[in-house]
Amino acid sequence: xxxxxxxxxxxxxxxALSTLGWGLxxxxxxxxxxxxxxxxxxxxxxQEGSWVxxxxxxxxxxxxxxxxxxxxxxxxxxxxxxxxxRHSVLLLDEREHxxxxxxxxxxxxxxxxxxxxxxxxxxxxxxxxSWPQGAGIALWxxxxxxxxxxxxxxxxGIRDADRLDELRGRLSTMLDWTLDPRQMLFYxxxxxxxxxxxxxFRRTMDPVDEILLDEVRRRREDPAVDERDDILSLLVxxxxxxxxxMGDRELRDELxxxxxxxxxxxxxxxxxxxxxxxxxxxxxxxxxEEVATGEDAYLDAVVRETLRLRPVLPIxxxxxxxxxxxxxxxxxxxxxxxxxxxxxxxxxxxxxxxRRFRPERFLEQAPGTxxxxxxGGGVRRCLGASFALFEMKTxxxxxxxxxxxxxxxxxxxxxxxxxxxxxxxxxxxxIVDAVEPVSARAELAGTAS
Ligand code: HEM
Numbered sequence: 001x002x003x004x005x006x007x008x009x010x011x012x013x014x015x016a017l018s019t020l021g022w023g024l025x026x027x028x029x030x031x032x033x034x035x036x037x038x039x040x041x042x043x044x045x046x047q048e049g050s051w052v053x054x055x056x057x058x059x060x061x062x063x064x065x066x067x068x069x070x071x072x073x074x075x076x077x078x079x080x081x082x083x084x085x086r087h088s089v090l091l092l093d094e095r096e097h098x099x100x101x102x103x104x105x106x107x108x109x110x111x112x113x114x115x116x117x118x119x120x121x122x123x124x125x126x127x128x129x130s131w132p133q134g135a136g137i138a139l140w141x142x143x144x145x146x147x148x149x150x151x152x153x154x155x156x157g158i159r160d161a162d163r164l165d166e167l168r169g170r171l172s173t174m175l176d177w178t179l180d181p182r183q184m185l186f187y188x189x190x191x192x193x194x195x196x197x198x199x200x201f202r203r204t205m206d207p208v209d210e211i212l213l214d215e216v217r218r219r220r221e222d223p224a225v226d227e228r229d230d231i232l233s234l235l236v237x238x239x240x241x242x243x244x245x246m247g248d249r250e251l252r253d254e255l256x257x258x259x260x261x262x263x264x265x266x267x268x269x270x271x272x273x274x275x276x277x278x279x280x281x282x283x284x285x286x287x288x289e290e291v292a293t294g295e296d297a298y299l300d301a302v303v304r305e306t307l308r309l310r311p312v313l314p315i316x317x318x319x320x321x322x323x324x325x326x327x328x329x330x331x332x333x334x335x336x337x338x339x340x341x342x343x344x345x346x347x348x349x350x351x352x353x354x355r356r357f358r359p360e361r362f363l364e365q366a367p368g369t370x371x372x373x374x375x376g377g378g379v380r381r382c383l384g385a386s387f388a389l390f391e392m393k394t395x396x397x398x399x400x401x402x403x404x405x406x407x408x409x410x411x412x413x414x415x416x417x418x419x420x421x422x423x424x425x426x427x428x429x430x431i432v433d434a435v436e437p438v439s440a441r442a443e444l445a446g447t448a449s
Pocket of ligand 1: 073089090101155257258259261262263265266269312313315316317374375376377378379380381382383384385387388389
């Protein structure tokens with residue numbers, strides 16, 4: 001056990017250069033660092049200090065099973081404060097985090113997800129029916145509109161069409177505003193605390209909050225709330241350990257957290273799955289046959305392989321509150337440790353031919369807790385992982401059943417960073433050769449029965 005604190009080696013560039021490398025070309029940058037310095041390396045990021053990357057499963061395990069009082073994740077998400085609010089589970093640490101997480105976990109239990117299947121299929125089918133046949137479209141924004149709709153209905157529980165229209169408009173304005181690179185600069189300059197008080201920010205956020213807080217109120221007053229399945233209805237009935245219900249702002253903050261954490265991540269993963277599948281027609285055929293029989297082992301493998309090869313988030317972060325030994329280094333307090341999803345997923349000793357899209361590997365080997373980590377791990381593991389996996393499978397199955405797609409360009413799309421997610425560079429462009437109308441399918445089903 002080392003007695004003096006020390007950082008693993010890493011590039012000696014000026015901090016501005018390593019920030020640029022990380023910001024503009026994160027994947028080559030991380031890969032170069034690993035080739036040069038090994039499984040653990042350090043670089044510095046402007047305003048953030050030192051980040052220690054770990055990419056060996058034993059090191060990842062140390063981080064994910066380490067003491068949450070030492071390994072803080074909330075601090076690393078502080079930039080999200082103006083959007084998700086101070087009660088958000090994403091921003092909390094230690095005891096506060098665990099009590100909030102306990103409240104949020106039951107509605108996301110794996111088995112409960114089945115109940116959203118019909119809704120997810122309906123939303124996906126309506127979207128697919130609007131695709132122009134014979135024309136080129138980008139699938140990524142189409143998938144965003146599917147995942148937004150699913151969150152508004154399954155998580156927020158909104159059913160009324162006019163209200164859905166209204167919220168959709170307000171959310172789109174808010175999301176466009178917050179993801180606009182100019183606003184990001186504004187954000188970085190002011191810091192999260194001050195941004196949330198600025199008039200320009202409030203003008204985009206207040207109209208959204210107004211609807212969400214109104215939904216919270218309506219749900220509290222609904223005498224039939226216990227018959228509802230949506231996540232807000234379950235949370236309105238949840239109780240803290242001392243018997244208190246969640247407060248209005250607390251509920252609003254968690255709803256916004258689920259939107260921010262679950263909308264773009266799931267949409268981007270779906271877009272990547274289709275981007276990869278379209279370039280492997282034999283896989284599409286296999287999937288189509290399987291989906292027709294109602295089986296889902298290959299579908300599951302496709303989803304897992306997509307999240308392995310194209311994880312939307314390349315790292316997760318934990319800020320050390322005390323020195324901690326990881327991988328033979330005693331790391332000093334104050335540095336952030338980054339289990340690197342991208343590098344772990346590209347290890348040839350775990351995934352032979354790591355750059356190849358090969359879903360079969362997950363038919364041969366189950367995903368490991370510390371080797372397949374698109375949802376992070378330990379007490380911070382993504383709360384919506386079951387929801388996202390189920391949604392991906394349901395939406396993909398609908399697309400495979402209903403649409404015939406081919407890539408606009410046979411070359412793979414580049415991985416491009418947008419805000420914090422890694423997205424398909426051309427938006428997963430496709431040519432829609434055919435869309436099977438719902439009625440034709442219903443007739444077919446009728447004939448079959
Ligand atoms: C493919 C889609 C998704 C991916 C790749 C993803 C990935 C992640 C990752 C990497 C983390 C951080 C884990 C860590 O620090 O160890 C996280 C946290 C979280 N995610 Fe997801 N996520 C997805 C979908 C969703 C959905 C659909 C929801 C909810 C509706 C959701 C809710 C959350 C929440 C609440 C947290 C914070 C957990 C905590 O701090 O305790 N995510 N997600």
